[in-house]
Amino acid sequence: MPARKTSLTALELEQGIRGGVRAVLAKAITLAESTHARDQKKIRAVLKRLLPLTGNAIRIGITGVPGVGKSTFIEAFGEVLTRLGKKVAVLTVDPTSQKTKGSILGDKTRMEKLSRNPSVFIRPSPTGTALGGVTYHTREAMLLCEAAGFDVILIETVGVGQSETIVRNMVDFFLLLMLAGAGDELQGIKKGIMEMADGILITKADGNNVKAANEAKADALQALHFQQTPISGWKVKVLTVSSLENKGIEEAWRMIQEYDSHARHSGYLEINRGEQQVKWVDESLEQTFRQELESPKLTRIKSHLINKIRKHDMLPSEAADELWRAIGSKKR
Ligand SMILES: Nc1nc2c(ncn2[C@@H]2O[C@H](COP(=O)(O)OP(=O)(O)O)[C@@H](O)[C@H]2O)c(=O)[nH]1
Numbered sequence: 053m054p055a056r057k058t059s060l061t062a063l064e065l066e067q068g069i070r071g072g073v074r075a076v077l078a079k080a081i082t083l084a085e086s087t088h089a090r091d092q093k094k095i096r097a098v099l100k101r102l103l104p105l106t107g108n109a110i111r112i113g114i115t116g117v118p119g120v121g122k123s124t125f126i127e128a129f130g131e132v133l134t135r136l137g138k139k140v141a142v143l144t145v146d147p148t149s150q151k152t153k154g155s156i157l158g159d160k161t162r163m164e165k166l167s168r169n170p171s172v173f174i175r176p177s178p179t180g181t182a183l184g185g186v187t188y189h190t191r192e193a194m195l196l197c198e199a200a201g202f203d204v205i206l207i208e209t210v211g212v213g214q215s216e217t218i219v220r221n222m223v224d225f226f227l228l229l230m231l232a233g234a235g236d237e238l239q240g241i242k243k244g245i246m247e248m249a250d251g252i253l254i255t256k257a258d259g260n261n262v263k264a265a266n267e268a269k270a271d272a273l274q275a276l277h278f279q280q281t282p283i284s285g286w287k288v289k290v291l292t293v294s295s296l297e298n299k300g301i302e303e304a305w306r307m308i309q310e311y312d313s314h315a316r317h318s319g320y321l322e323i324n325r326g327e328q329q330v331k332w333v334d335e336s337l338e339q340t341f342r343q344e345l346e347s348p349k350l351t352r353i354k355s356h357l358i359n360k361i362r363k364h365d366m367l368p369s370e371a372a373d374e375l376w377r378a379i380g381s382k383k384r
């Protein structure tokens with residue numbers, strides 16, 4: 053996706069971000085989202101100079117099925133955090149929004165109050181981009197927000213495709229939101245997702261739903277009981293919350309702070325972030341490869357090769373070799 057035209061130089065971008073100027077931060081993220089080589093070169097130069105300013109935020113991923121209450125929770129959570137003097141950046145990774153566009157609109161209205169809060173920066177993911185692209189640039193967006201002085205980064209993602217795993221690989225704390233509804237609900241949760249969580253919130257624990265929420269909490273604890281202790285050594289916690297009634301929101305923050313001090317003292321935070329950087333290399337490589345493979349030139353070569361395969365003139369493995377060579381020759 054091409055970046056909107058920006059006249060800012062790399063130096064202006066760097067200085068603007070150092071000064072915490074939102075408009076400049078927004079422009080820098082737009083550049084990071086661009087697939088144009090020129091834009092990438094520029095934003096990488098900026099990012100490299102800003103790297104010493106990054107890494108100081110608590111990075112929190114927030115996931116759960118659509119409708120579980122992620123955006124509403126972020127709104128309530130963001131208010132609590134800013135009242136404590138925190139500067140909060142919200143990045144959303146929503147692959148479903150490409151199709152419907154509805155969820156982004158929904159998020160905007162749901163986070164309306166938060167978006168007017170001067171200590172908050174909200175950035176929805178660009179629409180019409182491949183999932184890999186969106187999440188890949190989310191890392192850069194996160195670093196840019198840290199350099200701009202944000203202390204808490206919230207990344208909202210929905211339980212679609214690979215997005216959870218990718219977001220899990222870029223945050224310190226992964227928060228899973230679940231609806232009450234007991235046994236059925238637990239089964240509805242994608243396999244493996246509970247293993248990724250550092251904390252679980254049972255949402256909408258208000259009105260007639262309080263009892264069901266407490267039951268869901270007990271079920272979740274039971275399920276966790278059979279899980280191996282994560283390598284972080286952290287015991288996963290389950291809380292009930294009501295974002296509408298502001299219940300459990302501060303407790304959720306306390307849980308994350310507790311995790312943060314645990315992970316810092318044990319050295320796990322640093323180890324984890326180091327491993328995440330290695331994954332970033334791998335993901336970037338995959339992303340580059342995928343982009344090359346989808347280029348018009350490669351697409352043409354590929355359809356030509358597929359014709360040969362159909363005529364029994366070529367083995368699929370030979371076609372793969374040829375495509376690999378075509379990518380190589382393009383590079384040099
Ligand atoms: N009763 C109740 N409803 C909630 C709560 N949080 C969210 N909702 C409702 O659940 C629906 C989906 O919320 P939303 O935050 O958009 O979910 P998301 O798709 O996970 O981001 C909305 O209609 C919200 O008003 C809550 O704490 N209590």
Ligand SMILES: [Mg+2]
Binds near residue numbers: 124
């Ligand atoms: Mg949402």
